Amino acid sequence: MAEAQLTLSNVDVNVAVGETSRALLQNINLTVAPGDFVTVLGANGAGKSTLFNAITGDKPVASGKITLAGEDITRARPEHRAKLIARVFQDPKMGTAPRMTVAENLLLASHRGQRLSLKSRGLKARQSEFLALTKQTTNGLDQALDKPTEALSGGQRQALSLLMATMQEPALLLLDEHTAALDPHTSAEIMALTDSIVRQEQLTCLMITHQLEEALKYGNRLVVLQAGELVADYSGAEKAALTRADLLQYFA
Numbered sequence: 001m002a003e004a005q006l007t008l009s010n011v012d013v014n015v016a017v018g019e020t021s022r023a024l025l026q027n028i029n030l031t032v033a034p035g036d037f038v039t040v041l042g043a044n045g046a047g048k049s050t051l052f053n054a055i056t057g058d059k060p061v062a063s064g065k066i067t068l069a070g071e072d073i074t075r076a077r078p079e080h081r082a083k084l085i086a087r088v089f090q091d092p093k094m095g096t097a098p099r100m101t102v103a104e105n106l107l108l109a110s111h112r113g114q115r116l117s118l119k120s121r122g123l124k125a126r127q128s129e130f131l132a133l134t135k136q137t138t139n140g141l142d143q144a145l146d147k148p149t150e151a152l153s154g155g156q157r158q159a160l161s162l163l164m165a166t167m168q169e170p171a172l173l174l175l176d177e178h179t180a181a182l183d184p185h186t187s188a189e190i191m192a193l194t195d196s197i198v199r200q201e202q203l204t205c206l207m208i209t210h211q212l213e214e215a216l217k218y219g220n221r222l223v224v225l226q227a228g229e230l231v232a233d234y235s236g237a238e239k240a241a242l243t244r245a246d247l248l249q250y251f252a
């Protein structure tokens with residue numbers, strides 16, 4: 001078996017409540033192989049975002065160990081982890097700089113972690129590359145390269161956020177309900193784009209969703225969180241055989 005891309009070993013996350021502390025995640029053990037596309041399900045408050053925050057370093061772990069691409073990142077600073085991890089949020093406004101154009105945002109994303117001056121020369125040189133990149137979105141983003149992102153639709157912005165998150169092939173892609181704010185048609189469009197990019201680039205990806213159909217349809221693995229514990233982990237044929245009714249039991 002290939003070396004794991006992401007591991008969480010006995011991870012606990014707590015939060016202080018007055019004088020005491022409350023467990024948000026308890027004894028999480030998860031090993032994700034390179035190229036795994038894992039859908040993450042769980043009721044409101046189950047700990048899904050906390051899991052992502054523990055991986056990105058936005059929430060410190062009380063105990064346990066997290067490794068990514070062979071590196072122990074348990075105590076690494078969030079800024080360091082951001083070089084390895086890309087995250088797309090539910091809010092289409094979060095992933096892009098609103099006053100900058102689509103092309104400028106893409107240029108910035110392509111230099112993630114490096115110093116950069118936005119010279120128009122750099123932009124011009126990469127226009128055809130950005131055109132080809134945005135053409136895969138099928139929602140007109142390729143016609144909007146020179147528009148500020150605040151003028152885009154939510155679907156176009158989310159498509160742009162996804163392209164920006166993946167253009168440098170992150171060691172880990174975290175999708176945090178990234179289609180939840182979109183209408184059903186646009187949501188399906190963004191999911192198809194997501195699936196195509198993740199497969200094409202063979203990215204390792206965790207995706208939080210409340211849409212059971214999405215969780216069943218996409219990815220090769222599905223995990224369920226309940227009250228801060230990882231209570232189910234399906235993969236391969238076992239995942240393929242799952243039904244909506246099987247998943248509903250976790251929301252009783």
Ligand SMILES: Nc1ncnc2c1ncn2[C@@H]1O[C@H](COP(=O)(O)OP(=O)(O)OP(=O)(O)O)[C@@H](O)[C@H]1O
Pocket residue numbers: 015024042043044045046047048049050051
């Ligand atoms: N800073 C904090 N202080 C106190 N409680 C917190 C804090 N952060 C999260 N929680 C609690 O931790 C639990 C897990 O929250 P989390 O946001 O991870 O759940 P979730 O599964 O992502 O939920 P949702 O589906 O609603 O987004 C919730 O009960 C939440 O209220």
